[in-house]
Amino acid sequence: MTEAAARTEVPTGARPQPRRGRGRASAGTGRLAALLVSPTLLVLAVVVLYPTLMALKESLYGAKGLDPATGFISETEPFVGLGNYAQIFGESGARFWNAFWNTTFFTVVTVGLETVIGVAMALIMHKAFKGRALVRAGILVPWAVPTAISGLLWRWIFNSDGVANALLGQQILWTTEGVHAQVAVIVAEVWKTAPFIGLLVLAGLQVIPTEVYEAARMDGARAVRRFWHITLPLVKPALLVAVLFRCMDALRMFDLPYLLVGAQKHSVETLSMLAQNEASNVRFGPASAYAVILFLYVFLIALAFVRLLGADLVGGGGGRRRRRTEVTA
Numbered sequence: 001m002t003e004a005a006a007r008t009e010v011p012t013g014a015r016p017q018p019r020r021g022r023g024r025a026s027a028g029t030g031r032l033a034a035l036l037v038s039p040t041l042l043v044l045a046v047v048v049l050y051p052t053l054m055a056l057k058e059s060l061y062g063a064k065g066l067d068p069a070t071g072f073i074s075e076t077e078p079f080v081g082l083g084n085y086a087q088i089f090g091e092s093g094a095r096f097w098n099a100f101w102n103t104t105f106f107t108v109v110t111v112g113l114e115t116v117i118g119v120a121m122a123l124i125m126h127k128a129f130k131g132r133a134l135v136r137a138g139i140l141v142p143w144a145v146p147t148a149i150s151g152l153l154w155r156w157i158f159n160s161d162g163v164a165n166a167l168l169g170q171q172i173l174w175t176t177e178g179v180h181a182q183v184a185v186i187v188a189e190v191w192k193t194a195p196f197i198g199l200l201v202l203a204g205l206q207v208i209p210t211e212v213y214e215a216a217r218m219d220g221a222r223a224v225r226r227f228w229h230i231t232l233p234l235v236k237p238a239l240l241v242a243v244l245f246r247c248m249d250a251l252r253m254f255d256l257p258y259l260l261v262g263a264q265k266h267s268v269e270t271l272s273m274l275a276q277n278e279a280s281n282v283r284f285g286p287a288s289a290y291a292v293i294l295f296l297y298v299f300l301i302a303l304a305f306v307r308l309l310g311a312d313l314v315g316g317g318g319g320r321r322r323r324r325t326e327v328t329a
Contacts, residue, residue: 052295059084059288077285084289095274096290100297103270105182106257107250110189115243117190118197123231125198126205143195151259154188158260181261181268189256193249197242204238205231244305251298271297 061077062084088096125136142150157163158174165172174184208231216226232239254272261268263277271294278287 052292055288055291055295058284059286059292061285063283063285080285084286085293087286088289088293092286095269098266099269099271099274102268103251103253103272103294103297106185106189106253106270107247109186110193110250111243111246113186113190114194114197114246115239117194118242119201119239121195121198122201122205122235123227125202139198140195142192143199145192147192147255148259150188150192151256154184154191155260158184175261177265177267179267181265185257185260185268188260189250189253192256193246197239197246200238200242201235204235208234240309244302247305248298248302251301252294 060079060081062080064077121139125132125139145153155175159165160171160173162174164174172180174180212230212234213226216230221229252272253270254276257265257268257270258273258276263269263273271290275287275290275294278284278290
């Protein structure tokens with residue numbers, strides 16, 4: 001009996017019909033997933049979406065001025081449309097671009113240094129030696145210190161008669177204008193947040209099987225070669241997540257330079273400081289416009305980061321390729 005004849009003898013009603021069952025299971029799973037995710041989406045809508053929409057709306061209004069009819073200050077803010085944005089890129093363009101480049105500079109430098117130092121911290125904390133728990137606690141202490149306290153601490157260190165000048169043997173005005181102020185902000189920021197990257201990388205190191213390193217040692221691979229060809233590729237997803245979080249956080253930098261150096265300092269003024277300065281002077285429309293521009297900047301950086309490195313972030317690139325190969329086969 002041939003295979004075709006055998007198939008014809010199977011009753012029609014006895015044939016399995018998995019598609020309907022799969023469709024019902026998929027619909028039920030989708031409803032359950034939507035139900036479980038709905039509280040998180042609600043919180044995000046209240047915490048993120050609503051303030052963003054309100055800031056966008058407020059950016060279309062100008063500051064309160066004199067009412068020509070009464071001679072008193074108007075109780076309502078005039079609608080100016082895109083006037084605040086035009087002023088930012090027009091009359092206030094020099095200050096805006098200075099803050100923009102300061103924000104970008106601090107992000108690139110601090111995140112780069114934090115990545116190198118954080119990976120080194122993770123490698124140290126991952127080693128098995130006596131007193132490792134004490135070393136881990138000491139490395140993670142700066143991350144636990146609030147940023148306001150950290151800013152005041154480093155302000156005392158960088159004071160004219162502080163520890164930094166005593167160690168260098170020079171009288172440097174760290175908390176004034178210039179490159180010295182930028183160096184002070186970078187040092188304080190790296191000290192504060194490098195342990196964060198170290199902690200995430202340490203979590204990635206602890207899931208790497210020891211058999212991989214043992215096989216590499218048996219093949220004669222040295223420590224540097226094991227790091228470049230084993231440790232770094234396997235810890236890459238955790239490292240990329242840490243770098244992404246730090247980039248988004250550094251782009252919103254405000255409190256550390258504000259406390260360490262001060263407000264309206266040309267060399268360290270960031271976009272967040274610029275928005276706060278406008279809001280403190282009761283110019284909520286321009287402040288909201290600065291906030292919206294900063295939001296778009298952070299969003300575009302995060303989107304580009306995920307688009308370029310999305311497969312590595314979720315660790316599913318290889319599985320996706322395998323599924324495509326199986327379907328093609």
